[in-house]
Amino acid sequence: MNNELSDIILKANSSETKLNILVFPQDWAMEKEMAKTGHNFYRLQLKEGDVPNDLPENYCVMPFSQVVTIFHYDIAIVRNNTVEQEAFNQIMSTVRKPFIIIDENNPQNTIAKNTGTYNNVNYNEDNFVENWNKFIQDFYEANRV
Numbered sequence: 001m002n003n004e005l006s007d008i009i010l011k012a013n014s015s016e017t018k019l020n021i022l023v024f025p026q027d028w029a030m031e032k033e034m035a036k037t038g039h040n041f042y043r044l045q046l047k048e049g050d051v052p053n054d055l056p057e058n059y060c061v062m063p064f065s066q067v068v069t070i071f072h073y074d075i076a077i078v079r080n081n082t083v084e085q086e087a088f089n090q091i092m093s094t095v096r097k098p099f100i101i102i103d104e105n106n107p108q109n110t111i112a113k114n115t116g117t118y119n120n121v122n123y124n125e126d127n128f129v130e131n132w133n134k135f136i137q138d139f140y141e142a143n144r145v
Contacts, residue, residue: 021039022091029123046065098113107119
């Protein structure tokens with residue numbers, strides 16, 4: 001097993017109580033701010049070479065065109081209209097986890113069974129990290145099996 005996959009597996013299987021969150025690539029500056037919630041983030045690499053240089057310690061990038069499935073994800077996060085529907089469906093049928101759709105045009109944040117929408121994309125707000133962490137925790141608790 002190569003080092004990249006070993007690092008991903010070790011992080012996911014740690015005994016810490018952080019969530020393992022699968023992230024579809026979107027806005028890297030916003031993703032870095034989301035990482036400040038302290039959870040473990042696993043970013044899909046849908047375009048070859050799309051690997052940011054400044055990865056936070058709790059952020060991993062999957063090998064190109066792969067979804068590592070030898071551990072479990074707790075939730076997934078995708079931004080509205082950033083991934084082709086067919087690719088999204090294929091990936092989500094593999095991981096089978098609830099997902100949050102980031103949709104800044106949605107006037108109200110929602111949590112439902114297996115899906116939620118969240119509209120806070122202004123990562124320059126003072127309470128961005130705190131609000132995201134609360135929404136992630138609330139969403140996870142509502143969808144816990």
